[in-house]
Amino acid sequence: MVDNSRGFQIAAHIFMFAFMIFCLFPFILLVVSSFTDEGTLVRNGYSLFPEKFSLESYKYMFQKSETIIRAYGVTVFVTVFGTVTSLLLTILMAYPLSRADLPHRNKVAFFVFFTMLFNGGLVPTYIMWTRYLHIKDTIWALIIPALLLNAFYVILMRSYFSTNIPEEVIEAGRMDGAGEFHILFKLVLPMSLPMVVTLSLLIGLGYWNDWKNGLYYLTDSSLFSVQNMLNTMLQDVQFLASGGAGGNASEIAASMPSVGIKMAIAVVGALPILIIYPFFQRYFVKGITVGAVKG
Numbered sequence: 545m546v547d548n549s550r551g552f553q554i555a556a557h558i559f560m561f562a563f564m565i566f567c568l569f570p571f572i573l574l575v576v577s578s579f580t581d582e583g584t585l586v587r588n589g590y591s592l593f594p595e596k597f598s599l600e601s602y603k604y605m606f607q608k609s610e611t612i613i614r615a616y617g618v619t620v621f622v623t624v625f626g627t628v629t630s631l632l633l634t635i636l637m638a639y640p641l642s643r644a645d646l647p648h649r650n651k652v653a654f655f656v657f658f659t660m661l662f663n664g665g666l667v668p669t670y671i672m673w674t675r676y677l678h679i680k681d682t683i684w685a686l687i688i689p690a691l692l693l694n695a696f697y698v699i700l701m702r703s704y705f706s707t708n709i710p711e712e713v714i715e716a717g718r719m720d721g722a723g724e725f726h727i728l729f730k731l732v733l734p735m736s737l738p739m740v741v742t743l744s745l746l747i748g749l750g751y752w753n754d755w756k757n758g759l760y761y762l763t764d765s766s767l768f769s770v771q772n773m774l775n776t777m778l779q780d781v782q783f784l785a786s787g788g789a790g791g792n793a794s795e796i797a798a799s800m801p802s803v804g805i806k807m808a809i810a811v812v813g814a815l816p817i818l819i820i821y822p823f824f825q826r827y828f829v830k831g832i833t834v835g836a837v838k839g
Contacts, residue, residue, distance in 0.1 A: 571639045571814075578602070578807035599696070601804035605777070605812065612812070614766065615773035618686070622769060623751040626687045630747045631740065637698045639728050642705035660695045670760060685761035686769055691750055692698075697743055705732065705741040745821070752817055774809045 577590050581598040588595065606612065641653050642644050663669070673689055674680040709732055717727040733740060758772035768776065 571818075573809055575811055578804055580804060580807075582804050584803070587749050598804070599810040604805060605808055608777070611765075611773060612770075615768050615770045618683070618767060620767040622683070622686045623748050626691060626751045627744055627748045629687070630692050630697075632711060633693050634697045634701055634743065634747075635728070635733070635740075637693070638701035639705055639732065641698070641702045642709075652740055653699075656695050656698055660699075666760075673761060680761050681764045681767065683767060686754070686757050686767070687751075689757050689761065691747075691754060691757070694747070694750075697747065701739060701743060702738075704736060708739075709735055750818065753813075770813055774813050778806060778809055 558755070573590055573592060576586065576592055578601055579597050580591075580594040581596040581600065582600065584594050584596045584598075621735070631716065637656070641649060641656070644648070646652075664672075673685070679685045679688060713731055713735070714727055717731050752773060754769070755771035755775055758767075758769055759775075762768060762772065765773075765776070
């Protein structure tokens, strides 16, 4: 029995190591390709061991370093402020819905769930945000639409509160004279740290990777996030490569590492999240696991 158990552990570790390699392979190939000479990419395709390395893609990108730094500043502000605000609103919505003594709880929960199934569509939404709420070309265009409050996160947090917070804890707080806000922030949230961190990571990823809001509601390039700035840069490269600029566009395109730039753009957009994620991984795994087991 012991030998069988040890053999299973060895096989499981080998399988998980191979699975990890398969997951890492695309990103490693992406990074290596971003440092590969353009001619080598065109001639030989993508490779983990290219004939010739080059920094031309990053040199081209960082010719616009001021724009990149400003875009990173916008993205960091939007991600931090949006995540904190969205998480607070999610908790304030989910906690009352988790309480069995909330009047009309099921009706409110139905309205929350209803928004996951139906929405007004892009055109009415655009008209509402731009004509009536006037968020076009403001920083709020990157924070509010479709991101500030997500019904799925509300339901996820509500389920966690309902299944993982003992009723006795809340009753003990009430017997000690604590109000609802004191119970929520001093008793419930410290016990919900794994789920809070998990939602923070999911919400933060949504803000960091968002490009639709900038595409729909922004024309002022000074408000572009990293994703919008990189998307604009990629469109410029494709425009020049197609010869759309006329004149000496073909000469510019010939000297431009257009394929490598696409790889470098992807690396620049993903790298910060990849650096931050390991610090939250243990909370993320625990939050998902506990919610799955007890839910």
